[in-house]
Amino acid sequence: MKKRYIVLENGSVYEGESFGSDANVMAELVFNTGMSGYQESITDLSYRGEMIVFTYPLIGNYGINRDDFESLRPAASAIVVHEIARRPSNWRQMMSLEEWAERMNMPGITGIDTRALTRELRDNGVMKAALVNEVTDDIFSEIKKFVPSKKMVADATTKTQYQNPTDGVSIALIDFGLKNSILRSLAKRGVNVMVFPADVDAETILAANPDGILLSNGPGNPQDVAYAIPTIQTLQEQLPLMGICLGHQLFAIANGAETYKLKFGHRGFNHAVRNLSKERLDFTSQNHGYAVNRDSLSKTELVVTHEEINDHTVEGIRLKNHHAFSVQFHPDAAPGPHDAEYLFDDFLNMIENAKKETTQNA
Numbered sequence: 001m002k003k004r005y006i007v008l009e010n011g012s013v014y015e016g017e018s019f020g021s022d023a024n025v026m027a028e029l030v031f032n033t034g035m036s037g038y039q040e041s042i043t044d045l046s047y048r049g050e051m052i053v054f055t056y057p058l059i060g061n062y063g064i065n066r067d068d069f070e071s072l073r074p075a076a077s078a079i080v081v082h083e084i085a086r087r088p089s090n091w092r093q094m095m096s097l098e099e100w101a102e103r104m105n106m107p108g109i110t111g112i113d114t115r116a117l118t119r120e121l122r123d124n125g126v127m128k129a130a131l132v133n134e135v136t137d138d139i140f141s142e143i144k145k146f147v148p149s150k151k152m153v154a155d156a157t158t159k160t161q162y163q164n165p166t167d168g169v170s171i172a173l174i175d176f177g178l179k180n181s182i183l184r185s186l187a188k189r190g191v192n193v194m195v196f197p198a199d200v201d202a203e204t205i206l207a208a209n210p211d212g213i214l215l216s217n218g219p220g221n222p223q224d225v226a227y228a229i230p231t232i233q234t235l236q237e238q239l240p241l242m243g244i245c246l247g248h249q250l251f252a253i254a255n256g257a258e259t260y261k262l263k264f265g266h267r268g269f270n271h272a273v274r275n276l277s278k279e280r281l282d283f284t285s286q287n288h289g290y291a292v293n294r295d296s297l298s299k300t301e302l303v304v305t306h307e308e309i310n311d312h313t314v315e316g317i318r319l320k321n322h323h324a325f326s327v328q329f330h331p332d333a334a335p336g337p338h339d340a341e342y343l344f345d346d347f348l349n350m351i352e353n354a355k356k357e358t359t360q361n362a
């Protein structure tokens, strides 16, 4: 195997061995604490522009299967592992992670002390980094100069509108880089899903006559998706609305709140979240580097509904006097626990109640 290096913007260099593509890449280096679920994470479009360090020491031990894709190609820029499994074994396995990385041209590095690397990221915060074949003299200045794309959502979203038609309730899903498991969660509930590109306007959505609006997860900084804000503002006045992850952050911004970048984010699936109204704790699947600023909520009509139990960051909000709420975590799970899936049912109930109110007031 060929030697490869991870070079961090703070000057640290880690040596390992290449798998998959040996192209040089620059991205933000983040860590994921899931003990499994690498296939879902690597293909989750929210990871665009990010290189994932897996803290679990053996990655790839059950290979790649047909069912767990969150999108059909790798979304992460590269992956960093302590040890890539050489002999994966699982009844669902189609091929090894290594083989898939090669086919998909995804760069990877193995043989890294991921514990030391993660500690660096925890102490310093997430950093820009390069995965390279050679540590050149000018690599550090190149990393410093590297600016992550502000068009990640535009690159991840669907280019055309499409539908998963059923006779059920109709939900317009705005795709900021959606995970397949959101579609799976809606399909399981018989929802007629209409998926729209991220830059859709409110008129186009309203013309399709949906019963509710769902804002998906997605990559990058929510402040780079300012073009979606007027659409959200118009739609929340007319229809029940739910937001997930990036969709949650955009819903917050649309209502006057602010977002900020977390030091090292939440990426894993053992993040316990308290539902403040039900006094209920759920283990949740998370993948976010930004969060809603709690202090900024005081000047809005938003209330906090969920918080992370360790760092108390805002994990859910709702809009007073409206059928509209959002969560920072993934009720669709994948990877991770299904504790929070009830939120899709809450949303469908909300849509039912809103319909009843409209009929009563008519």
Ligand SMILES: NC(=O)CC[C@H](N)C(=O)O
Binding pocket: 046, 216, 217, 218, 219, 220, 221, 222, 244, 245, 246, 247, 287, 288, 289, 290, 291
């Ligand atoms: N999973 C997501 O939707 C992530 C939202 C946003 N890109 C963040 O990192 O905070």
